[in-house]
Amino acid sequence: MYESMVTAMRKVAVVAASSRQEEKMLDTEVEMMIPLISKVREETGLNQTEIGFTCSGSSDFLAGQAFSFVMTLDAVGPVPPISESHVEMDGAWALYETWVKFQMGAIDTALVYSYGKPSPGSLQDVLSTQLDPYYIAPLWPDAHSIAALQARHLLEQDEISHEDLANCAVRAGTVQSQEEYFDQPMLADPLRQADCPTYADGGVAMILAAEGKAEELCERPAWITGIDHRIDSHHFGVRDLSAIPSAKKAASKAGVYDAGIDLAELHTSYTVHDILLRKELNLPLDPTRSSKNHPIKAETLMASGLLRIAEAARAIWEQEANRVLAHATSGPLMQQNLMCVLSGEKG
Amino acid sequence: MNPEDRLSAPLVLEYPFTRTTGPVIGAFMTGLREKVLLGIKRKDGSVLLPPTEYDPETSEDLTEMVEIGQSGEVTTWTWVQEPRDQSPWNSPHALAMILLDGADTPFIHAVLVDNADLMRTGMRVSIKWKEETEGHIQDIEGFIPEGNGND
Structure with missing residues (x-):
């Protein structure tokens, strides 16, 4: 039933994208964007007046300032006035909001962007503030420790092995070899540094266009054939730590399981999450083609998810591929998951 | 200029509003003050700890609060060697999911032992209250291995 609904949906494609990620950027958010x-805009020949809607994703908690995204609108240009929105989420969710706007029929083109600049502060502190404010946040657990709780559970249930973690770290490029992995001391037992993300500053900008316009702007538009996002409880105790129900549901609704995937761009910033998500999506652990710049090696809060969609496009x-899965996640232990299937065929 | 001669003024960043915790979280917090743990019953009879006003899976309203035991079992854990500045604990400790007797969902808190070798999944632990409680999750100082002279 959902499939027929999707086919009745307006066709929207990603037609241009640009991104930058560095461990520590001296530029401000505006200078970066x-x-x-x-x-x-240059690639598509569109000026801002020809873009129907602009939507961004960023974190006030990271910037340490309320409405910080308003400042970054300087990168779009303060005039002319534009139709604009913002999500305090990864840019992948800004893309989702934009996709809905396309479905309303109001627009033919859109600019989506997102960014994060964690280097000036403590990202671990920011991540702690997204936890349940009464029961969990006052204990200030850091993100690595929380991931470690899940990792130990999976290891002790024999769902994964230490070798799986080591192999994933090698694939992600955080270590060169298994030996190097096992030489590392525990960072958050049973996770080592190579299992955990290295944070980077960065941003992504993207142009979307609807059928009729997309073909004019791009030789081979990357059509969104399915998109969905779901959420699990923010109480870890309620969740089965061996599964990611929201990822599975979003994947099913986005049509991921309906046909083969040539390439998967997964937003997994811990080895343990990469292994678990691949299992939930029935993807091989070692696909011939996977993310070029792996989020474990360079994770940018608020931008890594949209970057996966940009890389998929x-x-x-x-x-290189004709049917690509792009995934974005947000929240502790992959609490929220967005699945976006892009295709060279309009469908 | 001598640093003591510089003009300075305190800057206190604060949110000038209060939030009420409501009938369920509020009751749990009041329980903590009285050194009592309260969970909440779901439709299927299982007990959520910590309690929420709604069922996280079915969204049904939940109202029946029940007292939970003060000992339980570690279901998974990790070791925090260097607690961060804001952490309630200033020495190394375990962070664990603990399934208390009478509850069906584990919750996150610290296990206070000297080193990671003393930790294992399945170990029994008991609650250690702070002497002064005020209705906050930090009223629980942590959990200690059962039979280690708590009380």
Whole structure:
């Protein structure tokens, strides 16, 4: 039933994207985003007045300032006035809001962007504030420790092995070899540094366009054939730590299981999450083609998810793949999951 | 300039509003003050700890609060060697999911032991209250291995 609903949906495609990620950027958020936004507008030949809707994703908690995204709108240009929105989430959810706006029929083109600059502060403190404010946040558990609780559970249930973690770290490029992995001391027992993300500053800008317009702007548009996002409880105790129901449900609703995937761009910033998510999605642990810049090696809060969609679209533009899954996650222990299937065929 | 000669003024960043915790979280917090743990019954009879006003899976309203035991079992854990500045604990400790007797969902708190070798999944632990309680999750100082002279 959902499938027929999707086919009745307006066709929307990713037609341009630009991104930047560095361990520590001296530029401000505005300085970081200006070249990225300019590049996608130039590539498509659209000026801001020709873009129907602009939507961004970022974190006030990270910027340490309320309405911080308003400042970053300087990168779009303060004039002319624009139709604009913002989510305090990864840019992948800004893309979802934009996709809904396309379905309302109000727009033919849109600019989506997101960014995060964790280097000036303590990202672990920011991540602690997203936990349940009464029961969990006052204990200030850090993100690595929380991931470690899940990792130990999976190891002791024999759902994963230490070798699986080591192999995943090698694939992600956080270590060169299994030996190097096992030489590392525990960071958050049973996780080592190589299992945990290295944080980076970064941003992504993207242009979306509807059928009729997308073909004019891009030789081979990356069509969104399915998109869905779901959420699990924020109480870890209620959740089965061996599963990610929200990821499975979103994948099913987005049509991930309906046909083969040529390439999967997964937003997993811990080895243990990468292994668990692949299992939930029936993806091979060692696919021939997976993320080029792995989120374990460079994770940017609020941008890594949208970056996965940008990379998935790039694979279609460059004819490396024809049906690509892009995944984005947010919240502790992959609490929220978004699945987006992109295709070279309009469908 | 001598640093003591510089003009300075305190800057206190605060949110000038209060939040009420409501009938369920509020009751749990009041329980903590009285050194009592309260969970809440779901429709299927299982007990959620910590309690919420709604069932996290079915969204049904939940109202029947029940007292939970003060000992239980570690279901998973990790070791925090260097607690962060804001942490309620300033020495190394375990962070664990603990399934208390009478509850069906584990909850997160610290197990206070000297080193990671003393931790294992399935170990029994008992609650250690702070002497002064005020209705806050930090009223629980942590959990200690059962039979280690708590009370």
